Amino acid sequence: MIKPGxxxxxxxxxxxxxxxxxxxxxxxxxxxEVFGFQPLETPAxxxxxxxxxxxxxxxxxxxxxxxNNGEIYNEAHQAKDNKELVxxxxxxxxxxxxxxxxxxxxxxxxxxxxxxxxxxxxQPVWRADRPQKGRYRxxxxxxxxxxxxxSLLNEVELLLIYDTVLTxxxxxGYELRINNRKILFGLAEVIGxxxxxxxxxxxxxxxxxxxxxxxRKELQERGLTGADIDTIEKFLAIDGSSEEKLAQLKELLxxxxxxxxxxxxxxxxxNSGYATFHTTPIIDVTLARGLNYYTGMIVEVKAPxxxxxxxxxxxxxxxxxxxxxxxxxxxxxxISFGVDRIYxxxxxxxxxxxxxxxxxxxxxxxxxxxxxxxxxxYMMQLRQLGVAAELFHEPxxxxxxxxxxxxxxxxxxxxxxESELQDNLVSVKxxxxxxxxxxxxxxxxxxxx
RNA sequence: GUGGUUGUAGCUCAGUUGGUUAGAGCAUCAGAUUGUGGUUCUGAGGGUCGAGGGUUCGAAACCCUUCAAUCACCCCA
Numbered sequence: 259m260i261k262p263g264x265x266x267x268x269x270x271x272x273x274x275x276x277x278x279x280x281x282x283x284x285x286x287x288x289x290x291e292v293f294g295f296q297p298l299e300t301p302a303x304x305x306x307x308x309x310x311x312x313x314x315x316x317x318x319x320x321x322x323x324x325x326n327n328g329e330i331y332n333e334a335h336q337a338k339d340n341k342e343l344v345x346x347x348x349x350x351x352x353x354x355x356x357x358x359x360x361x362x363x364x365x366x367x368x369x370x371x372x373x374x375x376x377x378x379x380x381q382p383v384w385r386a387d388r389p390q391k392g393r394y395r396x397x398x399x400x401x402x403x404x405x406x407x408x409s410l411l412n413e414v415e416l417l418l419i420y421d422t423v424l425t426x427x428x429x430x431g432y433e434l435r436i437n438n439r440k441i442l443f444g445l446a447e448v449i450g451x452x453x454x455x456x457x458x459x460x461x462x463x464x465x466x467x468x469x470x471x472x473x474r475k476e477l478q479e480r481g482l483t484g485a486d487i488d489t490i491e492k493f494l495a496i497d498g499s500s501e502e503k504l505a506q507l508k509e510l511l512x513x514x515x516x517x518x519x520x521x522x523x524x525x526x527x528x529n530s531g532y533a534t535f536h537t538t539p540i541i542d543v544t545l546a547r548g549l550n551y552y553t554g555m556i557v558e559v560k561a562p563x564x565x566x567x568x569x570x571x572x573x574x575x576x577x578x579x580x581x582x583x584x585x586x587x588x589x590x591x592x593i594s595f596g597v598d599r600i601y602x603x604x605x606x607x608x609x610x611x612x613x614x615x616x617x618x619x620x621x622x623x624x625x626x627x628x629x630x631x632x633x634x635x636y637m638m639q640l641r642q643l644g645v646a647a648e649l650f651h652e653p654x655x656x657x658x659x660x661x662x663x664x665x666x667x668x669x670x671x672x673x674x675x676e677s678e679l680q681d682n683l684v685s686v687k688x689x690x691x692x693x694x695x696x697x698x699x700x701x702x703x704x705x706x707x
Numbered sequence: 708g709u710g711g712u713u714g715u716a717g718c719u720c721a722g723u724u725g726g727u728u729a730g731a732g733c734a735u736c737a738g739a740u741u742g743u744g745g746u747u748c749u750g751a752g753g754g755u756c757g758a759g760g761g762u763u764c765g766a767a768a769c770c771c772u773u774c775a776a777u778c779a780c781c782c783c784a
Contacts, residue, residue: 266775316782319708355784383784388708390778397784460782545781559784569784598782625742660744675742689744 267395281614282427282597282604283380286400289423293415295402298357298377302499303350306588310351312358312582314550320385321692322352324397327684352384356401357579357592364405365583372405373588380441380597391658392567392599401573403592405580413527413555414575416593417539420559424593425536427610431562432570435542438524439552439574441507444517445493448510449486457481458490459546465494500528503541528556551578557593565606570599617646619707620670621663624650629674636672636684636702645707655694663689670707 264270271279303324310318324342330347337343353359356379364371380400389395402419404412420434446455457480461473468476470491477487489510504525505688511517528539539557547556554575561567573593580588602612620640622633633649640647650659658671663671673685673694684702687694697705 263775309767314782320782326731385783389776393783399784567784571784594784599784623743655741656743657740658744662744662767664744669742673742677742686742692744694743 259519265395267389267393268394269394273617278604278614279597279616280362281610282600283398283400285426286595286597287378287380287422287648289419289426290400292404293376293419295376295378298363299355299381300356300363300379302353302382304353304359304362305343306349308362308583309354312551313354317354320387321354322384322386323348324352324645325352326350336574342524353381354385355383355593356381356399357576360401360403360592360634361405361579361590362583364588365580365585365615368585371406374404374412374470376402378402378405394598396508400595400596400597401592403590405590406588407591408589410523410526410530410555411532413523413575414530414533416591417460417527417532417557418535420557420593421535421537424559426673427604428599428611429562429600429603429607430537431564432537433560434537434539434557435545435560436524436527436539436555436557437542437545438520438555438653440516440520440554441511441543442546444511444514444520447514449482449489451486454481456550462490462494462544463546470494477635479684485705493543494631500541507543509606523554538630543569547574551576551579555593561599561603562607563588565603567599567606569596570603571595616667616669618648618666619645620647620669620672621659621666621668622647622649622672622674623659624653624654625656625675626653628679631673632679633672636699639703640707641701648683660689672702 306321306323309321313321326347326349333346334343337346360377364375378401380398382396382398382522384396387393402416404416412471417434417436424432435653442459443452443455446452448457449458451458461476461480464476465473473494474487474491477490482490491628492510496503496510498506507521508518511521524541528541542558545556545558548559552574554577556574557572558569559571561570571594571675573591575589575591577589578586579587579590620637622637623631624630624633630649630653636648637649650662660671669686669689671689673687675685678684678696681696683696683697683698685694686702
């Protein structure tokens with residue numbers, strides 16, 4: 259006998275959990291749809307060449323590769339090192355995110371697509387990471403992206419999507435943090451070390467985790483001089499209202515035209531006058547985000563501080579994503595929801611509504627042949643009206659059947675016993691209130707369950 | 708990839724410097740209750756103490772190995 263189990267970092271979702279997850283998916287999908295985005299699905303596997311090199315060195319390591327079928331033994335033995343081995347025996351990999359497959363799709367279908375193309379996609383992605391709290395090896399992303407438009411109005415709309423969805427889900431106290439890669443690039447430019455852009459951003463991104471001293475130490479290790487670090491610390495010290503932050507940025511980075519462009523973009527997104535938010539986006543100059551392809555606005559959604567979950571979503575603008583696949587000059591901007599983390603947050607804050615947890619509304623008790631025949635007929639009528647109903651599978655003691663309804667959280671039980679059958683009535687019991695009433699068959703059909 | 712913590716009933720966990728037959732709560736099943744659940748009472752079933760090896764008269768406990776879970780770092784949703 260083999261011991262049943264599932265791979266590390268993957269999960270089964272039972273009925274109750276699936277319902278709650280669907281509630282999140284539905285909320286996100288509805289919002290994407292009303293904002294004018296169109297659905298897209300891509301395969302679980304992509305060609306390895308499509309994915310490698312797009313997520314940095316770390317990303318390549320965390321990619322799940324799919325072993326080729328057939329005779330690979332000889333090929334494997336010709337490989338001289340690990341890298342050759344991988345390319346000899348694998349040519350496919352599981353999807354690592356939804357953005358790169360989307361870019362691939364856009365390039366492949368560029369002639370059929372009406373630009374700007376707005377698509378949403380809700381599918382699982384896989385990462386060979388070591389699992390921990392809020393981190394899984396298989397998890398869902400819900401992405402909305404616009405390609406083929408440089409308008410900053412897209413940024414505004416995408417922020418509004420975050421605002422709309424999270425408000426609908428009843429979440430409060432989250433933060434919508436935005437920044438602009440051009441500003442970070444400008445900082446590196448002012449220091450005169452654009453080649454260290456990634457090192458700088460990775461370090462300052464950790465400010466709230468390791469503190470100012472920690473950042474200073476790490477910057478030193480990454481090859482920044484004392485003068486460089488002074489400039490960076492001035493940058494990190496930027497504080498105040500959005501207007502004040504923008505003014506300070508302008509002052510500090512005035513010698514970089516790229517930075518000024520980024521500041522202007524950030525300013526537009528915040529002050530366009532097009533939108534009002536439930537939760538106002540805030541400028542976070544330390545926000546860097548991992549994926550290297552971002553070039554403009556970047557955004558990250560931080561879960562309410564009380565739940566210690568970190569990021570529940572993120573996104574940004576990437577000017578030349580499709581260029582990697584031979585279609586240069588097309589700009590994209592997108593956002594992503596991390597459904598699995600949002601689930602954990604809603605669960606912890608007890609924000610799932612009752613309606614997200616209900617399945618069958620009505621259970622007909624099975625009290626013998628005559629009872630079950632009458633019940634079955636009523637049940638089918640209710641089902642035709644869209645009321646989820648079921649009949650207990652076999653005659654059993656009432657006690658047992660009531661317990662079943664209780665455990666399944668079925669709100670109504672219908673009793674068709676001898677006396678009901680005799681009077682041509684049915685007894686409807688509301689399990690939440692304990693109240694019970696006898697009504698006619700016609701009344702049952704129009705009953706407000 | 709690096710480091711820490713934890714593995715005892717379906718679940719959450721007790722278990723004395725190593726000492727007789729390994730316990731509790733919850734859950735399950737049966738009964739109290741032959742037309743009424745969620746409360747209560749009574750009873751029952753359920754364990755290779757993660758696995759393998761070692762120390763010992765004796766191991767759930769101590770040592771080694773291994774597997775798994777979990778948390779943190781790196782990185783990320």
